[in-house]
Amino acid sequence: MNTINRFLIDSSKANPEKLALIDDDSKFTFSELEEKVIKFSSFLNQFEEKSVISLLFENTSEFVISYLGIINSGCVAHLIPTGISQSNLEHQISSAQPKLVLSSDSYFHRIKDIELKNLEKLKFSDVKELSSKNKTPAPTDYAYLIYTSGTTSTPKGVPITHSSCDFSTKNIAKTLDYSQNDIDLLPLQMSHSFGLGCLHTSLYVGSTLVLQKNPKPTDILESITKYNVTTLAAIPSTLSNIVSNYYDDSLNSLSNLRLIITNSTFFPPETIRKIKSVLKTGIVATYYGLTEASRSTFMLFDDEKKIESVGKPSDGIQIKINDENNDGVGEIWIRGPNVIDNYWKKEYSENKSDEWLKTGDLGKFDSEGFLYILGRVDDLINVSGEKVYPQEIERIVKVLSGIDEVIAVPMKHKSFGEVVKLFVKKSRDSKINSGDILAYCIKNMERFKVPAKIEFIEDFPRTDYGKIKRFMLKE
Amino acid sequence: MNLDDDVKKIFFETFPLLTESDFDWEKLQNNYEDWDSFAQLNLVTLTEAKFEINFSDDEITSINSAKSLLEITKSKL
Numbered sequence: 001m002n003t004i005n006r007f008l009i010d011s012s013k014a015n016p017e018k019l020a021l022i023d024d025d026s027k028f029t030f031s032e033l034e035e036k037v038i039k040f041s042s043f044l045n046q047f048e049e050k051s052v053i054s055l056l057f058e059n060t061s062e063f064v065i066s067y068l069g070i071i072n073s074g075c076v077a078h079l080i081p082t083g084i085s086q087s088n089l090e091h092q093i094s095s096a097q098p099k100l101v102l103s104s105d106s107y108f109h110r111i112k113d114i115e116l117k118n119l120e121k122l123k124f125s126d127v128k129e130l131s132s133k134n135k136t137p138a139p140t141d142y143a144y145l146i147y148t149s150g151t152t153s154t155p156k157g158v159p160i161t162h163s164s165c166d167f168s169t170k171n172i173a174k175t176l177d178y179s180q181n182d183i184d185l186l187p188l189q190m191s192h193s194f195g196l197g198c199l200h201t202s203l204y205v206g207s208t209l210v211l212q213k214n215p216k217p218t219d220i221l222e223s224i225t226k227y228n229v230t231t232l233a234a235i236p237s238t239l240s241n242i243v244s245n246y247y248d249d250s251l252n253s254l255s256n257l258r259l260i261i262t263n264s265t266f267f268p269p270e271t272i273r274k275i276k277s278v279l280k281t282g283i284v285a286t287y288y289g290l291t292e293a294s295r296s297t298f299m300l301f302d303d304e305k306k307i308e309s310v311g312k313p314s315d316g317i318q319i320k321i322n323d324e325n326n327d328g329v330g331e332i333w334i335r336g337p338n339v340i341d342n343y344w345k346k347e348y349s350e351n352k353s354d355e356w357l358k359t360g361d362l363g364k365f366d367s368e369g370f371l372y373i374l375g376r377v378d379d380l381i382n383v384s385g386e387k388v389y390p391q392e393i394e395r396i397v398k399v400l401s402g403i404d405e406v407i408a409v410p411m412k413h414k415s416f417g418e419v420v421k422l423f424v425k426k427s428r429d430s431k432i433n434s435g436d437i438l439a440y441c442i443k444n445m446e447r448f449k450v451p452a453k454i455e456f457i458e459d460f461p462r463t464d465y466g467k468i469k470r471f472m473l474k475e
Numbered sequence: 476m477n478l479d480d481d482v483k484k485i486f487f488e489t490f491p492l493l494t495e496s497d498f499d500w501e502k503l504q505n506n507y508e509d510w511d512s513f514a515q516l517n518l519v520t521l522t523e524a525k526f527e528i529n530f531s532d533d534e535i536t537s538i539n540s541a542k543s544l545l546e547i548t549k550s551k552l
Contacts, residue, residue, distance in 0.1 A: 384512075414532070415512065434524035439488045442521065447513035452520050 040069030157344025
C-alpha cells in the first residue's frame with residue numbers, strides 16, 4: 001500500500017518535466033510541484049507527526065501545495081469547504097482540534113478570530129522554508145479529515161487513512177481508465193471527497209490537472225478547448241446547466257472528451273442522454289459512495305436500460321442489501337478497504353455490524369447485479385402501511401418542465417398516519433402551479449404516492465457543500 | 476370555463492378511467508369502482524390546489540359525489 005505523498009514522488013520521478021498542475025495564475029511541472037511541496041513541508045515538520053492542520057482554500061495550486069505539504073510532513077489535513085457557515089466552521093475546529101489553521105490570503109479573514117488553545121493561524125504567504133528533518137507517514141496513518149456535509153444530521157468528522165485512499169485511487173484509475181495522457185479539468189472544490197479523489201487520481205497516474213475556481217459553464221467550455229482537456233469531473237447540476245443552456249458550437253468543445261464523471265446517486269436521465277449525444281466516443285460515468293466509504297460502485301452509462309443505476313460494486317468491495325423486503329429493497333451495507341474504521345475521535349458510533357457499514361441508504365440490486373438507490377431509510381414515507389420512496393416521487397415530478405428541484409417528505413395525516421408533501425423550486429419564469437403538478441402525479445403514480453400538499457419554495461436549506469438539508473423540511 | 480366545468484375536469488383528472496357517458500353529477504362514491512380513501516385525498520388535494528381553498532375535515536367527509544364537491548367548492552369562493 002502507498003501513502004499519498006508517493007503519488008507525486010513517483011510521477012515526478014517518471015516524468016519530471018511533464019505539466020502536473022495548471023490554475024488561473026500558475027503552471028507547475030511534476031518536479032516543480034514536488035519541490036514546492038518539500039519546501040512547504042519543511043515548515044510543517046515543526047509540528048508533531050499526526051497533528052491536525054486545517055486548510056481553508058479555494059480551488060488553486062496553493063491548496064495542492066499546502067495539502068501535499070501536510071501529507072509529506074506526516075500530519076493530518078483537515079479540509080474545510082470555502083462556503084462553510086461560521087457555526088459549522090467553529091464546530092469543525094472544535095472537533096478537529098488542529099494545531100494550525102492555514103488559509104489562502106483571501107480567506108484569512110474567516111479564520112483570524114477563531115479561538116482555540118495553542119492554535120496558530122497563518123496565511124499561505126506567511127509560510128517560509130525552514131531547515132527541518134523529513135518525516136514519512138505510514139499507510140495506516142490518517143491522511144486527511146473531512147466532515148460529512150450534514151445532509152442528514154450534524155456533520156461528523158471522517159478520517160481517511162493513506163491505505164484506504166490508495167485503494168480508492170487505484171480503483172478510480174483502473175475503472176475509468178485514467179492515464180498520464182489525460183488532461184483533467186476540475187471545477188470542483190478539493191475539500192470535498194469527489195474533488196480530492198480527482199486530485200489523487202491525477203497525481204497517481206501522472207496526468208495534468210487543470211483547476212478551475214468556479215463551475216461556470218462558459219469557463220468550463222473555454223478551458224476544455226484551451227487546454228485540450230480529455231476528462232471533466234463535475235456535479236450533475238453543472239452538467240445539466242451546460243447541456244440545457246448551450247448549443248451547437250459551444251457544446252462541440254465537449255465532443256472530444258473521453259470521460260465525463262459525476263458523483264450523484266441521481267443523475268437526470270435526460271442529462272445523460274444529452275451528454276451522450278454530444279460525445280463522439282467518450283463515456284459518461286458516475287459513482288456511489290459516502291465520505292465514510294468512498295467510490296463503492298462505478299457506473300459507466302452504456303446501456304439505456306440501466307440509466308437509473310449507480311452501477312456495480314467496485315473491485316474489492318462488497319455490497320449487500322440488508323433486511324430486504326419482497327421487492328428486494330433494503331438498507332445498503334458496504335464492506336471493504338474503503339470503509340472507515342471509526343468517526344473522528346469516536347465522537348459518533350461507527351454504525352457498523354461485523355465490518356459492514358450501515359449506510360442508511362435504501363437500495364436494491366437488479367438481476368444483473370446493478371445497484372439502484374431509492375432514498376434514505378429515515379426518509380421513507382409510510383402512507384397507511386404503504387412504503388413510499390421520496391426519490392421515486394421526485395424523479396417523476398422532475399420530468400415536468402418549469403421545475404428546477406423537488407423534494408418529497410412525510411407529512412403527518414390524521415387518517416393515513418403520513419402522506420407525501422412536496423417542496424418545489426420552480427425554474428425562472430415558470431408558470432407551473434400545484435394543480436398542474438397534482439394532475440400529472442395522479443396520472444403517473446399510484447394514488448397513495450400522490451402528494452397531499454405542495455409548497456413552492458424560493459430555495460432549499462442547504463449544507464455548506466450545497467446539498468439540500470432534507471431533514472429540515474420534515475415536520 | 477365556468478366552475479361546473481372546472482370541477483368536472485377535476486373529476487376526470489382524478490378518475491382517469493371515467494368516460495363522458497359515465498359521468499353523472501349525482502353518482503355517489505360507492506358507485507365508483509376506484510373511489511377509495513386515497514382517491515378521496517387526491518380529489519380534495521387537487522380541488523384545494525386549483526381553487527386555492529382549504530376544506531375542513533367535516534367537509535372532506537361529506538364529499539361523496541361530483542355534486543357535493545361542486546357545492547362545497549362554491550361555498551368557499
